[in-house]
Amino acid sequence: MSAETQTPGRTNWWLTGLMIFLSLSILVPLYLVVVTALKTPDQLTGAGFDLPSPVTFGNFGEAWRLTDFPRSALNSALITVGAVTLTLLTNSMVAYAIARNMHKKLFKGLFYYFIAALFVPFPILMLTVAKLTAQLNLDNQVGLVLLYVVFGLSFNVFVFVAYIHSIPRELEEAAIVDGANTWTVFWKVIFPLLRPMNATVGIITCVWAWNDFMLPLIILSDPRAATLPLQQYVFQSQFSTNFTVAFASYLLAMVPLLLVYVLAQRWVISGVTRGAIK
């Protein structure tokens, strides 16, 4: 399969066995989620690792209704899609302008201004940004999308600029000779060439926006705007003893992105790898 990266020689079966055994540390907690979600409360005895018999699906219905799953899943989906789309369209453009004008003080300064924010911890703006977004009427899904797009700039500009530096300028010059202006050059020549990096940034933004708990917690004021992780937090106290319904709701919250991952697993891993090498 990935023969070209494989060192030639005999398969190390001892190590293969060890790695399969160690992968149980990943799989066992996930197994626990599935079997617990399929049990009735009185089947829940001991450590909880035994298989459910008989299997019950009622927990899912109850979790679905109780946590208002369709609404929070839709909120999460809209916020994630909005954040990813806007991030790709805007952050790559900012990076392009910076990368092609690095010799100018203004653009170089802007580059370091964005990068420096990587070392500013979130707690310093947590309290004030919550106040600010409330004053600006951005304490909702739109505000959240905006924050993901803006806060992502630091990291994204960094990886995009590195990638754009590797694109030869001749392509742009040829387009300019043909009469294209800067905007056309970016959208028609550069943006299509950024596809591999767009995949990387898209995946990272998607996982961040979908799973993030802290920003929704401090920004969203209307309970009906809650994302999946925030909804899990809100309902955790009500679940206190109702473990089977709680686990069904965890599974519901995990499944969408897990499904995407299983379907596009190779693509996701290579995307993240690309980001690391840049």
Place this chain on the structure above:
Amino acid sequence: MTATTQATVARGTPPTTPIRKRGIASRTPRAFYWMVLPAFVLFFLLHTVPVLQGVFYSFTDSPGYGPYEFVGFANYQALFTDPRVIHAYLFTFQFAIVATVLVNVIALAVAVALNSRIKFRTTLRAVYFIPYVLAVLVVGYVFQYLFSISIPAMAQALGNERFSTSILSDESLAWIAIVVLAVWQAAAFNIVLYLAGLQTVPHELYEAASLDGAGAWRQFRSITFPMIWGFFVINMVLALKGFLQVFDHIVAMTGGGPGTATESVGLLIYKGGFQGGEFGYQLANAVVFMIVIIVFALVQFRVLQREDTSA
């Protein structure tokens, strides 16, 4: 083809080059300014302004609303004698350092194993990466169940006294459970980063080394590790920076308890600032915290880079 010709022409005729360069530089298309302006304005408004406001309010007694007065450095002075704050810092350092070291050691070991001659590499790699796509908060609730119900039940069945009560309710052990969750979740991403680093090591080096009779451990120490040192430095710095800000893990597993045993700095700022009426005070805490994180990152870069030159 075109590139080579142009380069040759430019090199061949030095006098024209500076003129051309100046020509381009002097007319930066205005479009470039429009490309960065909205981003700059929004970033300044939503990131820099809140940071500056935070610094401003850290010198006040503001509860987060209504009137406030300037108190100078009183908040900062109070921080250094507040046992809850000091404890939060000690807990956060302890947690972050242990988690950073464990994540990097484990991720590097797993990455090296996944990069060696084993079967089912693609499948195993996919499995080890699963935690990356799961929300820390949700996984945290599952781990809370594991630590508070599953493990005590197993310990009881085995007749083990020590672990038959949940370690989450033990003031001196609860942090270990949080480290386990943090490592479980963060190793995934770091494994992929290290795998990416391992791809950059040329195969010829290993071939030459094994011809010289170097064993696996010797090859790792003399080839692999020095070659991916850059990845190691970046991963250590990023992991520590991330773990110092730990929040979701603790909300899910202990809520900071028992008592305030597992209250991190981030959680303390959140609780005190939003619920405790300590807006100004916790902002002073946040300013100190920011300085601490920057110092940690700088020291780490220094130490790890010096290590590089001495190796």
